[in-house]
Amino acid sequence: MERGIRKRGIRSGTESSASASLVDDYLMLGLRFDRVEKGYVDSFTGDPRLRALVAAEPRPDPADLSRQAERLRAELPADLDDARAAFLGAHLRALACAGRRLAGEHVGFVDEVESYFDVRISKGEPDAYRQAHAKLDHALGGSGALSERMQAFRISEEIPPERLRDCIHAFSSALRDRVRTAFPLPSGETVEYQVVTDKPWSGFNYYLGGYRSTVAVNADLKQQMSNLPRLVAHESYPGHHTEHCRKEAGLVEGLGQAEQTIFLVNTPQCLMAEGLADLALYAAVGPNWGSWAAEVYADLGLRFDADRAERVAEATAALADVRQDAALMLHDEGRDVDEVIGFLKRWLLVNDERARQTLRFLCSPLWRAYTSTYVEGYRLLRGWLDARPVGVSLTERFSTLLDEPLIPSSLRAG
DSSP states (O other): OOSSSOOOOOOTTSOOHHHHHHHHHHHHHHHHHHHHSTTSEEEEOSOHHHHHHHHTSOOOOHHHHHHHHHHHHHTOOTTSOHHHHHHHHHHHHHHHHHHHHHTTOOOOHHHHHHHHHSOOOOOOOHHHHHHHHHHHHHHHOSSSOHHHHHHHHHHHTBOOGGGHHHHHHHHHHHHHHHHHHHSOOOTTOEEEEEEEOSOSSSEEEEEEETTEEEEEEEGGGOOBTTTHHHHHHHHTSSSHHHHHHHHIIIIIIITOOGGGGEEESSSHHHHHHHHHHHTHHHHHTOSOHHHHHHHHHHHTTOOOOHHHHHHHHHHHHTTTHHHHHHHHHHHTSOOOHHHHHHHHHHHHOOOHHHHHHHHHHHHOTTTTTTHHHHHHHHHHHHHHHHTOOTTOOHHHHHHHHHHSOOOHHHHHTO
16 A cells, blocks of 8 residues: 555544535536536436436526535535545536536636646647657658558558457456456456447446446547557556446445545546546556557457557657647637648648547537546656655556545645
């Protein structure tokens, strides 16, 4: 167990009535946001009585929801421990901002992202993108335009549609075996996979409670061999599904922290979860994941160029900020859509179809700020994992992320 950051909450049965009442109010507030913007509640596994009460209410006014959030934030009970108070305070701040925006109030995009995710964003450096392109040029080899070679590489890596389900289940099984040893899971946990279309994302975890998840994989994006191991790790083992299971077992059932029964879009919890999930393959397999993935593919009769895939992945990771830059261009600088599409195509080396798919996500009223959870989440959590104290293993440090109610400020504070 890592020392210095684990400060457990009030145990179930000893929580004050004021704390329990505030947590119920927080849960109902989150559920009301879903009445205004469908999808705001990513998952709710708490008391069904609260959901029924909110469903019976008139459709809420977003400005009133913002005021409720500010009131609850000012009334945090003194008997909450520091970690729970920080968690609830940061999430109520996010909901207060969301209510203002949904009510039509103008909020600057950078301020919006900071209120939602507890980070301050800025644009990336084109020189870093040029260096990434130089690494990709070397990794891909050959001649001709880099964008054309990158497109050819992506096509060569496309998983045949009829093999996609087999590949998903193979990686899920292989990762689950590793995770059960390194990051023990509750008995009876399960993940069901679905292949879907017409979605703005590549994969999505629907946590159902009771240690069960449904993971949807978007077939429209022509899943690639080098990306699929990361996607399954991200959504399932040891990513979203694993985090949900361990927090349900430890924080909710073990410690009675009912605020962990709701997962709300556009809150600090999302940045922590996406950063954790983007690091899931790194935590489970390590930096040399390619040879491991090649063995899984080989069992399916598929050839995978592990060395090349690792080198391309390392280079493209340095282009992550491009998507956040595009969001800033759209929502902070008011740039033209065609200009933003051209920016995405230039630096991400994608075709028009993929650029527009990215733009679809960036333009969604619900998801427009969400790209920052991946960019800033990975940067913050990777730095924190790699700065672990002497004697603390990567597994121990990653377990802290899986188990504790942390927010970005918690990590920045050490």
